[in-house]
Structure formats: structure tokens, C-alpha cells
Amino acid sequence: MTLASFIALWLAVAIALELFSRRALRLYRLVRSGKPVARFDDVPARARAEATDVLGQRKLLQRLVPGLVHAAIFWGFIVLFPTILIAMIGAVNPHGTLPRLGAQGWYALLVDVFALAVLIGVGAAFVIRKLVRPARFQGSHLGEADLILGLIAGIVLTLFLWHSSQIALGLNDYPAAWAPISNALSRVVAPVAPVTERVAVWAHVLIILSFLVYLPYSKHLHILVAAINVYFGRTRARGRLEPINFEAPETEVRFGSGRASDMTWKQMLDTMSCTECGRCQDVCPAYYTGKALSPKLLIMAMRDNLFSGSTAPIVPNAVTDDIVWDCVTCGACVRECPVNIEHIDHIVDLRRHLVMVESRFPEEAGTMLRDVDRTSNPWGRPQSDRMQWADGLGVRVLQPGEEPPDVLFWVGCAPAFDERARKAAVSTAKLMQQAGVDFAVLGPRESCTGDPARRMGDEYTFQRLANENVATLNGAKVKKIVTTCPHCFNTIGNEYPDFGGRYQVVHHSEFLAELVRDGRLQPAASERTITYHDSCYLARHNDVRAQPRELVAAVGKAVEMPRNRERTFCCGAGGARMWMEEKRGRPINQERVREAAATGAETLAVACPFCTVMLDDGVRETGAKLQVFDLATLLHEAVAGRQTAEEL
Amino acid sequence: MSVLLLDEGNDVSRQALTLARRFGEPRSVPIDAVQPFAPDALAAALATAADELDATAVVAAGTERGNEVMARLAARSGLPFAANCVAVELGNPLTLTRLRWGGSLLEEARMHTALPLLTVAPHALPVDQGPAPQPVNVKRPEERELAVHVVEHIQPSHGGVSLADAKVIVSGGRGVGSKEGFAIIEELASLLGAAVGCSRAVTSAGWRPHSDQVGQTGTKVSPEVYIACGISGATQHTAGLKGAKRIVAINSDPQAPLMLNADYTVTGDLKEIVPAISAEIRRARAGRTS
Numbered sequence: 001m002t003l004a005s006f007i008a009l010w011l012a013v014a015i016a017l018e019l020f021s022r023r024a025l026r027l028y029r030l031v032r033s034g035k036p037v038a039r040f041d042d043v044p045a046r047a048r049a050e051a052t053d054v055l056g057q058r059k060l061l062q063r064l065v066p067g068l069v070h071a072a073i074f075w076g077f078i079v080l081f082p083t084i085l086i087a088m089i090g091a092v093n094p095h096g097t098l099p100r101l102g103a104q105g106w107y108a109l110l111v112d113v114f115a116l117a118v119l120i121g122v123g124a125a126f127v128i129r130k131l132v133r134p135a136r137f138q139g140s141h142l143g144e145a146d147l148i149l150g151l152i153a154g155i156v157l158t159l160f161l162w163h164s165s166q167i168a169l170g171l172n173d174y175p176a177a178w179a180p181i182s183n184a185l186s187r188v189v190a191p192v193a194p195v196t197e198r199v200a201v202w203a204h205v206l207i208i209l210s211f212l213v214y215l216p217y218s219k220h221l222h223i224l225v226a227a228i229n230v231y232f233g234r235t236r237a238r239g240r241l242e243p244i245n246f247e248a249p250e251t252e253v254r255f256g257s258g259r260a261s262d263m264t265w266k267q268m269l270d271t272m273s274c275t276e277c278g279r280c281q282d283v284c285p286a287y288y289t290g291k292a293l294s295p296k297l298l299i300m301a302m303r304d305n306l307f308s309g310s311t312a313p314i315v316p317n318a319v320t321d322d323i324v325w326d327c328v329t330c331g332a333c334v335r336e337c338p339v340n341i342e343h344i345d346h347i348v349d350l351r352r353h354l355v356m357v358e359s360r361f362p363e364e365a366g367t368m369l370r371d372v373d374r375t376s377n378p379w380g381r382p383q384s385d386r387m388q389w390a391d392g393l394g395v396r397v398l399q400p401g402e403e404p405p406d407v408l409f410w411v412g413c414a415p416a417f418d419e420r421a422r423k424a425a426v427s428t429a430k431l432m433q434q435a436g437v438d439f440a441v442l443g444p445r446e447s448c449t450g451d452p453a454r455r456m457g458d459e460y461t462f463q464r465l466a467n468e469n470v471a472t473l474n475g476a477k478v479k480k481i482v483t484t485c486p487h488c489f490n491t492i493g494n495e496y497p498d499f500g501g502r503y504q505v506v507h508h509s510e511f512l513a514e515l516v517r518d519g520r521l522q523p524a525a526s527e528r529t530i531t532y533h534d535s536c537y538l539a540r541h542n543d544v545r546a547q548p549r550e551l552v553a554a555v556g557k558a559v560e561m562p563r564n565r566e567r568t569f570c571c572g573a574g575g576a577r578m579w580m581e582e583k584r585g586r587p588i589n590q591e592r593v594r595e596a597a598a599t600g601a602e603t604l605a606v607a608c609p610f611c612t613v614m615l616d617d618g619v620r621e622t623g624a625k626l627q628v629f630d631l632a633t634l635l636h637e638a639v640a641g642r643q644t645a646e647e648l
Numbered sequence: 649m650s651v652l653l654l655d656e657g658n659d660v661s662r663q664a665l666t667l668a669r670r671f672g673e674p675r676s677v678p679i680d681a682v683q684p685f686a687p688d689a690l691a692a693a694l695a696t697a698a699d700e701l702d703a704t705a706v707v708a709a710g711t712e713r714g715n716e717v718m719a720r721l722a723a724r725s726g727l728p729f730a731a732n733c734v735a736v737e738l739g740n741p742l743t744l745t746r747l748r749w750g751g752s753l754l755e756e757a758r759m760h761t762a763l764p765l766l767t768v769a770p771h772a773l774p775v776d777q778g779p780a781p782q783p784v785n786v787k788r789p790e791e792r793e794l795a796v797h798v799v800e801h802i803q804p805s806h807g808g809v810s811l812a813d814a815k816v817i818v819s820g821g822r823g824v825g826s827k828e829g830f831a832i833i834e835e836l837a838s839l840l841g842a843a844v845g846c847s848r849a850v851t852s853a854g855w856r857p858h859s860d861q862v863g864q865t866g867t868k869v870s871p872e873v874y875i876a877c878g879i880s881g882a883t884q885h886t887a888g889l890k891g892a893k894r895i896v897a898i899n900s901d902p903q904a905p906l907m908l909n910a911d912y913t914v915t916g917d918l919k920e921i922v923p924a925i926s927a928e929i930r931r932a933r934a935g936r937t938s
Contacts, residue, residue, distance in 0.1 A: 359749060364865035367887075373752045379864065379887045418883040419905040460753065581865050587852065613882065620822060621852060 005092045009205070013088075016209035023216040024224075027272060030306070034265025035254050037242060045235040049340070054227045059338040063279065066128060070338075072121035073152065079114040082107075083159060084208055090162070091201045097173045105178035112163075112179045115156050122153045136278025139297050141219055145276075148220050151211050158204035164189045165197035222275040226339040229273040232266055233340035237494035238331060239541030241348055244459045256352025256457060258313055260306045267346055271303035273339040280333030280343060285570045286326040290585030293326035295333035295343040302346060315350055322584060324350045325362055329455050329575030330536035335566060347575075351457030361456065368579035369453060373461045376447035377413040378579060383444045389415060389422045390441070395429050397443035398476055406438040407511075408478045410492065412485035413448050414609035420616055421609030424484045424630035428508050431636055432482075435520040439482070445472050449491040456576040463499070466491075470501035484508040484632065486537035486544075486608045487574075493542070507538060509607045509631050513547035516554050516635070523638030524645060528556040530634070531601035533592065533615060534568035535608035548607050551631045555638040559599040569595065571618075573610035593618035597626055604628045650675050650701040652694060653708065653781060654717055660709035664768040665776040667736060671705040674781035679713060681786045687713070688796035691720035692789040701784065703763065710747075710767040720796075722765050729765040730757060734772035747772075809843040811860070811867045816875070817892075819845035819862055821885075823878015823899060823918055827855040832922045833877060839929045845869065847885045863888035877918040881906025898922065 052058045057074060061067035082101055089096045101107050126149060129137065164185035166172045176183045189196050215223060234240075246253060257263050280295035281287050287294045298319060305318035315321055327347045334342055354360045355369075371380035387397065389411070398405065409432070415425035432439050447469055450462035469492075473481075481503050483489050493505035515521045532552050538544045545565045552558045563569040572588030582588065593615055596604045604619070604626045606612050616628040649672035655661050656679045668674040677697055682689045694717070698706055706721065708714035710732040722729035730746050734754070737743040741758040747769045748755045791797060811817065818837040820830055830844070837844045845862040846855070862869050863885040870891025877898045879885060886906065889895065897910035898918045907913045914921055 367864060367868070369749075370752060379883055380890065381887075414883075420882070579865060581848075581858065582852075583858075613884075617849070617882070621849065 002093055009088060009092055012206065012209055016213050019213045020216060027216060027221075031265045031268050031272075033261070034263055034268045037264040037266050039232040039234075039266055042235040046231050046233075049230055049233060049235070050227065053230045053233075053338070053340065057338075059336070059340075062336070065124075066277075069121045069124045069128065072117040073125070076114040076118035076121065076156075079110050080118070080156075080159070083111055084205075087159070087162065087201055087204050087208075090166075091205050094169075094171055094197065094201075103173040105175045108172075108174035108179040108182075111159075112181045115159055116181055118152065118156045119160075122149050122156070125149055134278070134282070136282040136296075137276075138278070138281070139294060139300070140276035140278060144218055144220075148214075148218065151207055151214070154207045155204060155211070158200045158207060160185060161189065161196055162200035162204055165193040165200060168193035169197055171197065219274065219276050222273050222339055225269060225272045226275075229266075229269045230340045232269065234342065237490075237542070238334065239490040239537060240494040240498075241454060242345065243463065243495075243498045244352070246460070246463065255356045256354075256459075257346070257349040258353040258357060259311055260302075260309075260314065261311070262353070263302070263306065263349070264345075266342070267302070267349070268306060270341040270346070271299055271306055273341060274299045274303060275339070276300060277338065279336040279338065280341070283332040283336050283567070285328055285330060285332070285572065285588050285591075286585070288569075289588050289591055291326040292320060292322035292584060298323055298346065299341055299343065315354060319350065321354070321360070324354065325580065326584065327575050328536070328570045328572060328577050328588070330568075330570035331540045332536070332567070332570070335540055348455065348457060351455075352459055353457070355457035356460060362580045364581050365456060365576060365579045368576070369456060369458055369461065372448050372450070372453050372458075372465070376465065377417060378448060378452055379413070379417050381417050383447075386411075386416050386446060387441075387443045389417075389425050390429060393426065393429055394433075396440040398440040398445075400445075400475070402440075402476075404477045404479065405440040406480065407432070408473070408476070408481045409439045409441045410481050410483040410485075410488055411441055411446060412483055412488045412609060414613070415484055416446075418609060418613060421612050421630075424508075424609060424612065424632045427630065427632035427636035428482075428484055428512070431512060431515070431521060431632060431639065434639065435515045437515075442472065442476070447472075449488050449496075451487045451491045452576040452579060454491070454495075455574070456579075466496060466499045466501075470496055470499045473501055473503065478503055480504045480506065482506050482508055482511045484607075484609065484630070486535040486542070487610065490537045490541055507542075507544055507547075507607070509538070509548040509551060510544060512632060512635055513550040513554075516551065521635065521639050522642055523554045523635055524642035525554060526556050526638065526641070528603055529559050529599075529601040530556040530603045530605045531559045531561055531596050531599045532564075532605045532607075532631075533561070533571065533596060533611055534565055535606070535611050536568060536570050536574055538607060539568050540566050548605075548631055551635055552605055555634045556603065559601045561595050561599055563595065571606075571608075571611040571614035573614045578610050578614070587618070587621070589614040589618035590622050593622050593624050593626065597622070597624040602627065603634070605631050605634060607631050649673060649704050652677060652698050652701065652703045652706045652784070654679060654690070654694060654706070654714060655781070655783075656709055656711065656714065658709070658711075659775055660711055660714070660768070660770045662775045663770065663773045664707050664709045664714075665778075665781065666773045667733070667766065667768050668705070668707040668781075669776065669778070670736075670738060671707070672703075674707075675701060675703075675784050676781040677784050677786055679717075682788055684798065684801045685713065686794075686796070686798040687716045688720050688794050689789055689798070690717045691724055692793055693786040694721050695724055696789070697784045697786055698763065705764050705766065708767045710769040710772075714767050718765050718767050724795075725763075725765075727763055727765055728759055728761050729767075730759055731767045732769040733766050734769050736766065809841065811843045811845055811862065811869055814843035814869065814871050816840045816842035816873045817845045817862070817869055817871045818842045818875045818877065819847070819879060820850060820856075820877050820918075821847040821879030822849040822853070823880075824850065824855070825878075825919075829919070830855060832919065832926070836875070836922055836926045836929075839926055842875075843871075845874075847879045847882070876906055876910070877922055879906055880904040881909065 057071045060070045086098045086102050163182035167176045167186035168190040278296050301318045329344050368378045372378050414421040450465035454462035489507045530552050619626050651668045651671040651674050653668045653674050653676045655676040708718050715731050732747040733744050735745040741760045820833040846860045850856050851858050851861045864887035868888045873894045874892040875896045895910040896912045897906045898914045899907050902915045
């Protein structure tokens with residue numbers, strides 16, 4: 001009996017391992033075939049991510065109920081892991097167990113408690129999937145998920161059945177009192193215990209082995225891959241895109257992703273890590289407003305295309321053009337993803353290929369790309385007009401060879417050329433003058449940072465502009481830069497270091513908040529109610545959330561929108577969408593304006609020139625009773641208001 | 649050794665001829681060899697002719713039509729094709745420089761083939777002054793050989809005036825108020841022989857088609873006179889107006905950006921002002937004819 005069991009067990013294990021490793025090896029080779037990307041540095045940060053995001057389930061717990069459901073199952077399986085071995089020993093020899101651990105009362109207690117936790121977790125997951133049915137599962141493989149939950153339930157139920165029969169037969173090596181649930185159940189199973197003990201332990205082992213075989217063929221692959229993917233996630237600035245090395249030998253330059261084989265190994269790993277949970281889809285502004293893009297379906301399509309071995313172009317065969325161009329690069333999906341999938345990198349790589357290799361992009365954006373390239377700003381205005389905004393302000397324009405100021409005010413194209421965005425630059429300059437800050441601007445020597453070109457996929461134009469701007473800034477010996485534009489802020493701060501430009505870059509909301517804190521600016525708060533709209537590139541990509549709120553509190557009464565701080569909802573302009581027509585779905589800016597109007601606030605405060613234009617348009621389009629102002633303008637009014645009051 | 653030229657009978661084709669001569673004795677296939685214009689049929693004809701002549705290259709002008717025919721020839725024959733070349737050095741492989749990106753990038757490429765397919769970017773090479781090449785007699789290919797069948801040719805309607813070429817444009821913005829509100833804009837435009845334009849707000853609201861939109865993401869215009877009615881003048885819009893010689897702005901808000909930048913402004917309700925202008929034009933014309 002024991003020998004037969006022994007042979008049967010080894011046969012089952014051998015078959016399962018063979019089937020498992022065949023697939024696992026194929027997947028491993030696939031990932032190894034991916035294009036290089038530097039993700040081996042910064043081990044401490046990676047270890048920390050592993051601890052918080054995998055063991056601590058941090059990103060899953062961003063959504064409390066489903067997060068707890070997952071955590072119960074995940075932690076349960078970690079605790080129950082040794083029972084696999086214990087069960088295999090028990091299957092061969094009913095009297096045997098794992099030395100030491102198998103006989104411990106405390107471990108028996110842990111197993112009992114966590115097995116119950118897993119069971120409750122699976123039950124809750126079924127309730128969520130079958131009764132609540134959240135929209136985020138739209139498009140996911142629902143049958144597969146049911147099967148997996150069924151298998152997990154099977155594993156835990158057979159475990160309980162086995163333990164309770166063991167106790168009924170007195171085969172338990174641990175004190176029965178330490179396993180209260182199994183002990184209680186033992187009375188129920190006692191009449192059939194000799195049979196159930198054998199059946200349950202074998203069923204337990206066989207379900208686990210089938211689970212092992214099924215794993216690498218299913219979306220549940222994430223059990224094996226997610227922890228690895230989290231480890232290799234980005235540790236540096238989230239707002240930074242990987243630069244293309246145009247200096248590399250021409251056969252090695254990767255112009256984004258045209259075919260599956262162009263993907264980096266991290267991108268391949270991304271697709272394998274996806275569990276189709278749909279958290280990304282739930283927060284995506286494009287999906288929310290009825291557009292073609294769903295970040296989840298995008299990653300699934302990339303995975304299916306990769307696994308199919310197809311050598312056909314990804315766009316339009318696996319992913320349509322519309323999907324690629326709907327993205328605002330707001331990063332909501334990336335922030336939400338529990339397994340650190342980096343959707344923006346996939347999108348930008350698809351764009352890079354379309355733009356640089358195929359010259360294929362929404363027609364209307366061509367004007368912006370050409371103008372950025374030829375006139376160094378997206379609207380094709382002459383560089384000589386760059387100082388028009390500062391007429392009569394007496395702002396110092398830094399000339400070549402002059403001593404650098406304490407602070408370089410990087411104005412940005414939108415504040416320099418757009419009438420509505422201009423007010424923020426004027427207010428910021430006046431406030432800095434009042435606070436006695438030694439600052440200057442580059443004037444006609446300032447060019448577009450290249451952000452819109454880069455987010456469109458035109459890496460070539462971006463790098464040319466980046467190199468020129470870095471040369472100008474380094475030549476001027478600039479140390480500290482203040483900018484009103486979160487896109488300039490992100491690009492100069494996070495992306496220019498790749499091109500030799502290292503400066504202390506501060507957003508004007510941070511800088512002005514500091515001036516208020518130091519008492520160099522003294523605003524008078526009013527009764528005005530203000531709701532602040534977080535810019536994606538500020539709040540989410542760069543974690544600037546507190547300082548803008550300090551400013552709001554200093555000038556009026558704050559009211560928060562439901563989607564705020566790092567969970568902000570894009571205005572619709574990011575990812576170069578500012579220069580594209582929004583032809584699909586509902587307008588994103590109007591959606592956000594309605595959310596702002598619903599707070600009942602009189603003022604919609606922003607800290608980004610693009611948000612200013614988009615949301616002001618949205619206010620006009622929806623007829624909302626709101627006024628859109630940049631924080632700098634509000635602060636300037638509040639400071640001036642106090643001065644007038646004091647003069648009276 | 650013969651080289652085949654798709655001849656459109658214009659300067660760009662004679663620039664292409666300059667290149668063709670470097671490959672051998674040029675022979676031409678006129679673009680109207682297949683009428684009406686049918687790119688797939690022309691490509692099939694070129695393929696046959698290149699075969700019969702044992703051509704060393706096929707060259708065409710880098711025009712919309714030239715590039716389309718050559719792209720179809722490339723797809724048909726499986727041969728490599730370089731569009732919009734500005735310089736070509738003979739040899740094996742062929743070394744060439746070509747325009748990418750609407751002219752903002754130059755690409756250097758090497759082409760490994762016995763029969764290169766090339767188009768020449770306009771103004772890249774001198775116009776050939778020599779005798780016209782001997783035409784090749786081409787038969788119209790059988791319909792069954794073609795991937796694309798031309799069913800019908802529809803001439804564009806010349807009813808309206810195209811925005812890009814219009815001398816006068818009457819444009820409406822959010823201030824017009826509704827789709828129906830554009831009746832007065834259209835009336836003024838027809839009196840002036842002008843095109844009708846609009847701002848992005850108007851296309852977003854669905855009052856006019858995107859083809860009427862003037863601006864950054866619409867049409868760039870360069871009229872003698874641009875009459876903006878109820879348009880505030882967001883950068884998105886004014887980016888399309890850089891070529892306009894005179895701007896007349898009609899708006900109830902005298903502080904609207906376009907009112908500050910226009911050559912002439914009328915402050916007031918466009919629903920009164922625009923019909924008044926139309927009435928005045930009618931009156932003046934009636935007076936002149938009587």
C-alpha cells in the first residue's frame with residue numbers, strides 16, 4: 001500500500017512538473033528574448049517594493065474590500081505552503097508528517113485560521129464576481145477566474161476534510177485542540193473518517209498538482225510572475241520615459257515596438273503578470289468616457305499577440321490605432337496596477353514605432369510636431385514673441401555670459417503664448433518680485449522641452465530639443481528652476497538628467513507655498529470656496545500634492561472633488577492629446593468640470609497651463625458656474641487684497 | 649539598358665528624369681496611359697513594361713500620385729521602394745538620402761536590389777532639359793489582374809469655397825449659439841463669396857463638421873479678410889490664423905483675446921451685427937444696379 005502510494009505520488013508529481021516546466025521554460029525563453037532595459041540597479045528600492053507591494057499587498061489594499069479578499073487568499077497560501085509537503089507525506093504514509101512543523105500546535109492553529117481566511121476570501125470573491133459584478137471585469141476571462149477560484153476552494157475544503165478525518169482517526173501529530181475548526185468538524189466526519197481521510201488527502205494533493213499545471217497556461221500565471229514583475233518595476237521617477245539611444249549601432253536602435261519581438265523583456269513580463277483585475281480600466285479617463293482604449297484590454301491584447309508568435313505589426317493587427325492615440329499618459333492605470341504593469345511604456349513604444357517608422361498618427365497632430373521642430377513651440381509662434389507675456393513687468397532676461405540668478409523662471413510655451421495660460425506666468429512673476437526673489441527668464445533662448453513630441457512618440461525631435469535646452473541651461477550655470485507647467489517640471493526634472501541636465505526643479509506651487517510659509521508673501525484668505533484639480537504630472541507622476549493645498553487654504557476655503565490627489569482625473573490634455581481632436585466618446589474635460597461643479601465650489605483652481613485651457617473650455621461648454629484660475633493668480637489676488645486692506 | 653519613368657508631364661517628372669538618366673536609357677510610361685487614373689492598373693502596366701524592357705530601375709515623381717502608383721508596384725512585385733529621394737548614389741547597394749516626416753528629417757538608407765523603385769522629392773534635383781524619353785506602349789491590364797477596381801470617378805463638388813484657398817472667410821464661434829445660428833453666417837459668406845469657418849468649440853458642440861474647423865487641429869487659413877463672429881480667440885484657434893492678412897472680430901466681450909489682436913473690431917451682439925452687415929451689402933448692391 002505504502003509503496004504503491006509512493007509510486008503513484010511520484011508519478012503524479014513527475015507528470016505535473018514535466019507539464020509545468022515545459023510551459024514555464026517556453027515563457028522564460030520568451031522573456032529572455034525581449035529587448036534590453038535597465039532594471040537591475042537599485043536593489044534596496046526593489047527589495048522594499050517587494051516587501052510593501054507583494055508581501056504587504058499595498059496596491060491591492062488601495063481598494064479595501066477586494067484588497068482584503070486578495071490579501072486573505074495570498075497570506076493564506078503563504079502560511080499553507082508547507083502543508084503541500086505535509087499532505088504529500090500524509091498521502092504516502094497516513095502516520096507520517098513533516099518533522100517538527102507538522103507536530104506544532106501553533107502551526108496547526110495558523111493553518112486552521114488561514115485556511116478559513118482563504119475560504120472566506122474565495123467566498124467573497126465569488127460574491128464580488130457573481131453578484132456585485134463590477135464593470136472593471138468587462139472583457140476579462142470570467143470563466144477562467146471561476147475555475148481558479150473553484151480550484152482554490154477545492155484545495156482548502158479538502159484540507160479541512162483531511163485534517164478533521166485525521167483528528168477523528170487520531171492520526172494527527174499536532175494537538176487537536178490547537179486546530180479548533182478541524183476539531184469541531186471531526187465529529188461530523190467521524191462515521192466516514194477512514195474513507196474521507198484517504199480520499200481528501202489524495203484529492204488535496206492532486207488538485208494542487210493540477211493547479212500547478214494549469215497556472216502557466218492561464219491568466220493566473222501572475223502567482224509566479226507578479227512578484228518578479230514588481231521587483232523589476234521602475235524605481236526612479238514615474239514620469240520618466242526610457243530614452244532611445246540613437247548613438248547605438250543602427251541595427252540595435254529600437255524605434256519603439258512594431259512587432260512583438262520589439263518589446264522589452266519587462267514589457268513581456270508585464271503582459272504575463274496581468275490578472276485581468278481591471279483596476280486600470282476602472283480609473284482610465286479614456287475608457288471612462290467611452291473611448292477605444294482600455295489599459296487592461298491593451299495589455300491582454302499585447303499578451304495574446306506575444307503568445308501567438310505572430311510576426312505581424314502589432315498595430316493594427318492586435319491593437320487598433322485608436323487605442324494607441326486615446327491615451328493621455330495620466331498614469332492612473334500604472335498607479336493602480338497591483339503588479340506594477342507599466343502601461344504608458346507600452347503605449348509610448350507603440351507610438352514611437354507608428355510615428356518614427358511609419359509616419360502614422362492623427363493627422364491634426366502633425367502641425368504640432370512640425371511646429372515644435374521648426375519653431376521650438378507647439379503653436380508655431382516666432383521665438384521673438386516669447387517675452388510678450390512679460391510686457392511692462394520688468395522681468396530680467398538672462399543674457400549669455402551673465403551671472404545666473406538664484407532662480408531661473410522657466411516660463412514654458414503655453415504660458416508664453418496662450419492668453420489664458422499667460423495669467424499664471426504674470427502672477428508668478430509679480431509674486432516673486434514682491435517677495436524679492438532674484439530671478440530671471442531665458443526669453444527667446446527658451447525652447448519647448450520636447451514633452452509633447454516625446455509623448456507623441458517623436459523621440460527624435462524630443463532629444464534634439466532636450467540636448468539644446470540642456471546646453472543652454474548648463475551654459476547659463478543654472479542651479480534652481482521654477483516652472484508653472486507640470487509637464488516642463490516633469491521633463492526637466494525627471495528626463496533631462498538622462499541628457500546631462502541636473503537641476504533642482506521646483507513647481508511654482510511648491511515655490512510659492514514656501515514663500516507663504518516663510519512669511520515673504522502674506523495673502524488674506526477669503527470666503528471663496530475653491531476646489532483644486534490635481535494635474536496628473538504633478539500629483540501622480542511627481543507626488544506634489546500638499547503644497548498646492550497649502551496655497552488653497554491660504555486664499556480660500558477648500559472643497560475636495562471625489563477624485564483627488566494621486567487619484568486625480570485627467571483634464572484630457574496629457575500625452576499630447578492637447579493637440580489632437582477628441583473624436584471618440586464623451587469629452588474628458590467636461591466630465592471633470594461636472595465633477596468640480598458638483599462640489600458646489602465657486603472656483604476651480606489649477607496648477608497647470610494645459611489644465612487651465614482644457615477646464616476653462618469645459619466650463620464654457622457645460623455652462624458650469626465655475627471660474628478657472630491658476631493657484632498663482634488666486635494667490636496674487638489674495639496678497640494684493642491684503643495690501644489694499646492694510647492701506648485703507 | 650533601359651530605365652522606366654512614370655511621367656506626369658510636369659516639372660517634378662522632369663526632375664525624376666534627371667535621376668532616371670543616371671541609370672540608363674529612359675523610357676516613359678505616361679500617367680494617363682490608363683484613364684481615368686487608376687493606380688493599381690498603372691502599377692500592373694509598369695510591372696509588365698519593366699519586365700519586357702528588362703529595366704534597371706523604375707523612377708517616378710514624389711507626388712501623391714507617383715508615390716501611390718510606386719507603392720502599389722512595390723507591393724505587387726515585392727521589390728524595395730524608396731519614396732521622396734533627394735540624393736542617390738549608384739552602386740550595389742544603392743546609397744540614398746530621402747525625406748521623411750514631411751521634410752523635417754533626412755534618412756540615409758542603403759538599398760539592396762537589382763531593380764530599385766524610386767520616387768524623387770520635388771525640387772531636389774535639377775529639371776532635365778534633354779529630349780523627352782521614348783514612350784512605351786502599354787496595354788491596359790485585364791481587370792482580373794487587379795487588386796483594386798475603379799468603379800466610378802466622382803468630381804469634387806465646387807459648390808462651396810475651400811477654406812484653405814478662400815480669399816474671404818466668415819467664421820463663427822461659440823457665440824453663434826446653435827447650429828441654426830449659422831444661417832446668418834452662411835448668408836454673409838454667400839454674399840461675400842466667402843468660405844464658412846468655425847472654431848473648435850463649434851465642432852465639439854456638433855454644430856458644424858470638423859472640415860469647417862479653423863485652427864491648430866483644423867485647417868490653417870490665409871485669407872485676405874477673416875471675419876470672426878463670436879470667437880474668443882483661444883490659441884488653439886489663432887494658431888490657424890497666422891496667414892490671415894486682415895482680421896475683423898465681432899464679439900460682445902471687448903476683452904476677448906481675438907478682439908485685442910484684430911485689425912477691426914465690432915463690439916456687440918453678432919446676431920444683430922451680422923444680419924445688419926448682410927442687409928447693408930444687399931442695399932449697396934441694389935443701389936449700384938439700379
